[in-house]
Amino acid sequence: MKNMLTTISNALCRITGRNVGAQTVSELLIDLSEYVNVTSLATPTLAQTLRQPPKPPPVGPRAPAAAQLVSAQTDRLDGPGTSVVVSRSFADFTSQATFDIKKCDVHRLEEAPPLKAELTRDQGLQYYRVMQTVRRMELKADQLYKQKIIRGFCHLYDGQEACAVGIEAAINPSDHLITAYRAHGYTYTRGIAVKEILAELTGRKGGVAKGKGGSMHMYAPHFYGGNGIVGAQVPLGAGIALACQYQGNNQVCVSLYGDGAANQGQLFEAFNMAALWKLPCVFVCENNKYGMGTSVERASASTDYYKRGDYIPGIRVDGMDVLCVREATRFAADHCRSGKGPIIMELQTYRYHGHSMSDPGVSYRTRDEIQEVRSKSDPITMLKERMLSNNMASVEEFKEIDVAIRKEVEEAAQFATSDPEPPLEELCNHLFSNDLPLEVRGTNPWVQLKSVS
Amino acid sequence: AVSNGVSLSSPQNAVSSLGLRGIHKSSAAAAQMMVRDALNQAMDEELERDERVFLLGEEVAQYDGAYKVSRGLWKKYGDKRIMDTPITEMGFTGIAVGAAMAGLRPICEFMTFNFSMQAIDQVINSAAKTYYMSAGRQSVPIVFRGPNGASAGVGAQHSQCFAAWYASCPGLKVVSPWSAEDAKGLLKSAIRDDNPVVFLENELMYGVPFEMSEESQSKDFTIPIGKAKVERQGTHVTLATHSRYVSFCLDAAAVLAKEGIECEVINLRTIRPLDVECIETSVMKTNHLVTVEGGWPQFGVGAEICARIMEGPAFNYLDAPATRVTGVDIPMPYAKILEDNNVYVHPERWAHRVQSSRRLYSSVTPLGEFCACVCRSGCSRFTSSPSK
Secondary structure (H helix, E strand, O other): OHHHHHHHHHHHHHHHOOOOOOOOHHHHHHHHHOOOOOOEOOOOOOOOOOOOOOOOOOOOOOOOOHHHOOOEEEEEOOOOOEEEEEEOOHHHOOOEEEEEOOOOEEEOOOOOOOOEEEEEHHHHHHHHHHHHHHHHHHHHHHHHHHOOOOOOOOOOOOOOHHHHHHHHHHOOOOOEEEOOOOOHHHHHHOOOOHHHHHHHHOOOOOOOOOOOOOOOOOOEOOEOOOOOOOOOHHHHHHHHHHHHHHHOOOOOEEEEEEOOHHHOHHHHHHHHHHHHHOOOEEEEEEEOOEEOOEEHHHHOOOOOHHHOOOOOOEEEEEOOOHHHHHHHHHHHHHHHHOOOOOEEEEEEOOOOOOOOOOOOOOOOOOHHHHHHHHHHHOHHHHHHHHHHHOOOOOHHHHHHHHHHHHHHHHHHHHHHHHOOOOOHHHOOOOOOOOOOOEEEEOOOOOOEEEEOO | OOHHHOOOOOHHHHHHHHHOOOOOOOOOOOEEEEHHHHHHHHHHHHHHHOOOEEEEEOOOOOOOOOOOOOOOHHHHHHHHHEEEOOOOHHHHHHHHHHHHHOOOEEEEEOOOHHHHHHHHHHHHHHHHOHHHHOOOOOOOOOEEEEEOOOOOOOOHHHOOOOHHHHHOOOOOEEEOOOOHHHHHHHHHHHHHOOOOEEEEEOHHHOOOEEEEOOHHHOOOOOOOOOOOEEEEOOOOEEEEEOOOHHHHHHHHHHHHHHOOOOEEEEEOOEEEOOOHHHHHHHHHHHOOEEEEOOOOOOOOHHHHHHHHHHHOHHHHHOOOOOEEEOOOOOOOOOOHHHHHOOOOOOOOOOOOOOOOHHHHOOOOHHHHHHHHHHHHHHHHHOOOOOOO
């Protein structure tokens, strides 16, 4: 401890041109107090759970010389009573750390995903950025819906961000993904800009589907929506996997569904053919505990969704931990790529909003339950605190990212509310691909509308 | 076509032609080919031409096809291109649509279109609507094919005609071939089309031989989707029909010709998009319209044709209301006499009976008489137009 204080003190002296003089701890502290604010740490509250490490005390470097250094970082020195706020340089952050992640239950598998996950600083900031963007985008959509600028269906994804981000982190852009109607997060992770997503929700021509699709019908390269019919996307996903196998391109298809869709017959038809033909398909059940207003116990005779594939191996994953999701997805994708056939991943996750904007989400679950998940298992908070407690980033950095995201989402919302609606000439376009222009009957026989491909 | 002057619509001849196996040896002038072999040839040629094309369905591979339409293809192309599926229509149709979305060009066979009802969500919501919903980002180049409509003695659940149901849906093309040339040319067009095409065959036509023109024997022979064909020129009444009922109309026309009534028979070929112009041109010439189909009358193909004719210029040329000849508005019965026979409709007005589709194939005369009645009654009602 004294060595460290000496080092810091010497460095500061060199910077400021003072002679090195202080030797004892108290002398060093007094010297340092000329450069930085020495504050005392408040006693951490005892009601913290294991998941939440104590928050660092506020930072406030006051010495002018210290202002040249980049962001500040707290460092606990002795006991809970004192701490010194020290300015750290960019290079002083931990560039990589290994985290323990929750063990995954497995079904018909000899191996399981690893119990540890490596995270680099860049990856961590990237995951944080993407999750926070999805979170803020969904909250903005909530706001716009309540202002009646978005109409119809709007199924929000906040709370489940770790699933989308973790999966995307483990697959390649050349892999394929298809999901159900809670699709805004995946539309973003698969490459569509926030403003195009919001403009699609508001039904403008700048939307990803030119305003013709809406919330549930957004598409991107290697992203097949956005599907409104519960369960229909799962055989589609198996078909995409068939195309991957047929073309021999070593790609996989991630085919997502919810706990509500898990009882659909066509899923089991798809499971059968995927297993029979060893299709490279990762079936993912996002179990957020409620299919609309029906809890899993009231809908399914077996709630072990990772086992429901019977002869298909399965993994049950903590869907609130982005690293857990990433490791499990990597494991699953490797399983498929090695030719072993399909695999099922159950991600245990939670949605803060109701089923859709017309569902307050509190008639079938308690506000306490929602609050508990928010405080103990929020995926964004978890990642942030992991990084902070391992010196991988600073609070300022996260704040900067938040500010930038807020700005991006705000601008996107601006675009989404100001962009014009699609022109009426667009009404009948895109009926057929690669076809000659044709005439479409309007609402009455005297109106013949033009349609181009 | 009427081969050797024998009516193809009579049951005896249909059975005997079903008994013929193998491809007819081509004469110097033209080749003869059964509808099933034309379909087989079309698929064979397209499988060879484009390696993204593949066929999946129940019994299409090792069984050589439930109706032997895909005979020999599995031997030639193997497991990868010709896939036997379990009996799970919703699942394998979804898989076919997904494969089409991801770059392949599947031919999805339904053993009969009755089973497509289990998968109709995938056909309509996943295939037909996707190009529109995605504003052109995602196309679905897929063909759904199989036998449609009435067969012989298969009962109510296996005899439904789905032409009207699929044809009401925007985003789909619905094709209904009649002859072997139709089958080959239209199936090739359907496979080459970048959009979802519902291809309605007819089981009782599979074994019927037709002459194949010189050009139809080329590997690049296609018939454009959306164009009807006038199979027989006429001046007195237009018979607009599709699939198997083209045969009945031609036979009826032959009978009526002896009475001096010349029927113009239009083979629709495509139900959606309907070639209304062809029908209009014909009606403006003949002044009388009868639509003939096997499906149920309500909200059917004939109903659509009548509505469109009313809305267009041809209405002013009609000397009598357009009439529909359809299957009886009941589930298909089993007993042969019921399946074949008639239901009386306005007997005091018509000298004969309006037939169910099954009746049509046992005797064409009533249809001919019916058409004659249409002409005569039409003429008497509108005295301004001269009787022909």
